[in-house]
Amino acid sequence: MSTTTTTPGLYDNRTAFADELIQLARTDDRIVAVCNDSVGSSNLVAFRDEFPDRLINVGIAEQNMVGVGAGLASAGYIPFVCAAGPFLTGRSLEQVKADVAYSQHPVILCGMSPGMAYGELGPTHHSVEDFSWLRALPGLDIVVPADRLQTRQAVQQAVASPRPMYIRVGRHKVPDVSPAGSVLERGHFQTLREGTDVTLIGTGTLVSRAVEAAELLAADGLSVRVLNAAYIAPLDVASIVAAAEETGAIITAEEGNVAGGLGAAVASVVSQLGRDARVPVRILGLTEFAPTGSTDFLLDHFGLTPAHLAAAARDARTNG
Amino acid sequence: MLLGTDVTQVEAWRKLQEKLTAASVTDRSALLHRRANDTRSDVVRMIDHAGQGHIGGDFSVTDILTVLFNGVLRIDPNDPQKAGRDRFVLSKGHCAAALYATLASCGYFSPDELLTFMGPLSALNGHPNRNKVPGVETNTGPLGHGLPVAVGQALAAKLAGNGARVFAVMGDGEMQEGSNWEALMTGAHYGLDNLTAVVDRNRLQQGARTEDTSSLDPLDEKLLAFGWELRIIDGHDYEQLAAAFKPSSTGKPVAVIANTTKGKGVSFIEDRVEWHHKVPSTEQVVLALEELA
Numbered sequence: 001m002s003t004t005t006t007t008p009g010l011y012d013n014r015t016a017f018a019d020e021l022i023q024l025a026r027t028d029d030r031i032v033a034v035c036n037d038s039v040g041s042s043n044l045v046a047f048r049d050e051f052p053d054r055l056i057n058v059g060i061a062e063q064n065m066v067g068v069g070a071g072l073a074s075a076g077y078i079p080f081v082c083a084a085g086p087f088l089t090g091r092s093l094e095q096v097k098a099d100v101a102y103s104q105h106p107v108i109l110c111g112m113s114p115g116m117a118y119g120e121l122g123p124t125h126h127s128v129e130d131f132s133w134l135r136a137l138p139g140l141d142i143v144v145p146a147d148r149l150q151t152r153q154a155v156q157q158a159v160a161s162p163r164p165m166y167i168r169v170g171r172h173k174v175p176d177v178s179p180a181g182s183v184l185e186r187g188h189f190q191t192l193r194e195g196t197d198v199t200l201i202g203t204g205t206l207v208s209r210a211v212e213a214a215e216l217l218a219a220d221g222l223s224v225r226v227l228n229a230a231y232i233a234p235l236d237v238a239s240i241v242a243a244a245e246e247t248g249a250i251i252t253a254e255e256g257n258v259a260g261g262l263g264a265a266v267a268s269v270v271s272q273l274g275r276d277a278r279v280p281v282r283i284l285g286l287t288e289f290a291p292t293g294s295t296d297f298l299l300d301h302f303g304l305t306p307a308h309l310a311a312a313a314r315d316a317r318t319n320g
Numbered sequence: 321m322l323l324g325t326d327v328t329q330v331e332a333w334r335k336l337q338e339k340l341t342a343a344s345v346t347d348r349s350a351l352l353h354r355r356a357n358d359t360r361s362d363v364v365r366m367i368d369h370a371g372q373g374h375i376g377g378d379f380s381v382t383d384i385l386t387v388l389f390n391g392v393l394r395i396d397p398n399d400p401q402k403a404g405r406d407r408f409v410l411s412k413g414h415c416a417a418a419l420y421a422t423l424a425s426c427g428y429f430s431p432d433e434l435l436t437f438m439g440p441l442s443a444l445n446g447h448p449n450r451n452k453v454p455g456v457e458t459n460t461g462p463l464g465h466g467l468p469v470a471v472g473q474a475l476a477a478k479l480a481g482n483g484a485r486v487f488a489v490m491g492d493g494e495m496q497e498g499s500n501w502e503a504l505m506t507g508a509h510y511g512l513d514n515l516t517a518v519v520d521r522n523r524l525q526q527g528a529r530t531e532d533t534s535s536l537d538p539l540d541e542k543l544l545a546f547g548w549e550l551r552i553i554d555g556h557d558y559e560q561l562a563a564a565f566k567p568s569s570t571g572k573p574v575a576v577i578a579n580t581t582k583g584k585g586v587s588f589i590e591d592r593v594e595w596h597h598k599v600p601s602t603e604q605v606v607l608a609l610e611e612l613a
Binding site: 032053054056058059061063064065066067068069070071072073074075076077079094095098099102103104105 | 403407449450451457458459460461462464465467468469470471472473474475476477479480484498499502503505506509510
């Protein structure tokens with residue numbers, strides 16, 4: 001069992017994102033930021049103040065914004081294209097497909113305030129379809145940092161990567177969950193806790209909740225594996241297969257629609273295993289447009305809590 | 321990248337450049353006209369062989385492409401990825417055949433490849449792919465994508481201070497896409513005087529005339545109102561095209577309305593809506609090649 005270092009407190013990952021971006025931009029003048037009038041909400045005020053020529057604000061024009069990012073990347077720049085997740089991925093989906101993924105221009109698409117971070121603003125402002133939409137695009141990495149450390153490492157990897165990438169940059173405050181000294185690895189889940197009875201796979205805001213659920217289950221005497229799915233694409237097939245072979249059930253949890261998201265990806269792998277290796281899977285996420293409520297209220301509403309994860313694990317073990 | 325440089329063809333292209341530089345205005349136009357009609361003949365053969373294509377738009381844009389790739393763009397077909405090069409984006413990606421024939425004539429790849437157009441596993445897909453075809457700068461096909469990318473490339477050239485220029489060609493029907501108008505605003509806002517947006521104004525779109533579908537006019541006033549320097553030309557006049565592609569004189573990005581004829585060069589194809597993507601019969605192929613000879 002690896003040790004989890006938990007720093008007291010809850011953090012908005014956008015702060016770590018902006019800090020790391022500015023730090024790297026000081027020594028790499030290829031780094032630019034592109035946004036859609038979201039200088040404030042994308043936490044780019046300090047970047048703009050320090051690098052006024054390298055912050056390109058195209059106004060409220062997301063399709064153009066993604067195309068401009070592709071053009072900058074094609075000419076050797078490293079563009080961090082920042083906008084609230086729903087508009088970046090929804091309004092510009094065809095640009096993300098054709099100009100970024102299919103063209104393989106190494107743009108970094110930064111989905112700010114993803115999931116249900118904009119709680120009461122409602123489903124128009126929730127980015128809960130992004131996994132489903134973007135998983136269908138070959139050649140686009142999908143990264144979901146769970147905390148401040150992973151957010152910084154995701155920014156570093158984006159600068160070093162020759163490939164396009166989508167990063168969910170969380171706004172809803174979360175605790176630190178990554179072990180000290182851990183490294184975000186492309187295409188790998190991070191093991192936060194070893195176990196043999198059941199595996200909980202969380203991503204983003206759901207990672208700390210999976211860790212808490214494991215504590216609840218451990219109190220029942222269960223040996224629980226917890227995986228942080230910080231990379232959704234490329235998918236860590238080996239870890240999923242190992243979880244199926246070595247533990248009795250898999251529970252996934254994501255702040256996103258269950259149609260085509262992380263859970264669907266995991267289930268697709270498990271369902272294609274041999275009969276003896278298949279295990280029960282439970283997929284926790286959204287199944288409908290959210291009602292009105294705060295982010296925390298909505299996470300509870302959709303059963304994305306430690307208690308619900310633990311209950312799903314017990315159910316999978318009992319009922320198969 | 322599936323295709324590589326054809327050194328012999330690059331040499332032929334270089335010799336043509338020398339001839340064009342030394343030629344009188346009349347001779348230059350004659351040389352470009354010959355080059356353009358050779359490209360149109362290639363397109364006829366490609367579409368005949370593939371059994372599909374967009375011949376009308378290919379022919380309306382051919383003279384624009386011919387002028388750009390013969391004396392305007394600072395490019396090196398021996399080194400397609402050369403840093404600081406000028407960039408060309410064919411936003412109307414369905415006219416890939418005309419682009420492929422033009423690129424092959426420059427030696428970006430062998431003209432022998434042209435007959436693979438749209439064949440199984442060919443690099444020459446129905447719409448251009450930059451990872452397969454040297455000289456293609458970004459993948460296009462869905463309309464309204466090229467100009468935003470060109471704006472990004474022009475911004476990059478400004479940031480780098482390398483003097484590179486960027487040209488994008490849109491179909492006129494394509495100007496119905498809202499993303500173009502977003503990009504026009506950005507180009508003007510950032511004063512991208514290294515960017516030229518060309519509208520291939522053949523007045524026909526897939527199903528009907530543009531003005532009978534969703535009116536574009538007054539396109540000139542719209543482009544001026546969006547803050548661009550405007551040049552209106554005959555898109556089949558080589559001297560007018562060359563003049564229109566000169567750098568901005570106002571510090572603003574340049575918009576060129578190139579008035580063209582869809583299907584230009586073959587009498588029975590010209591200005592007929594059905595030739596958007598109609599394929600010529602065997603007899604029509606012979607007639608077309610005769611007219612273009």
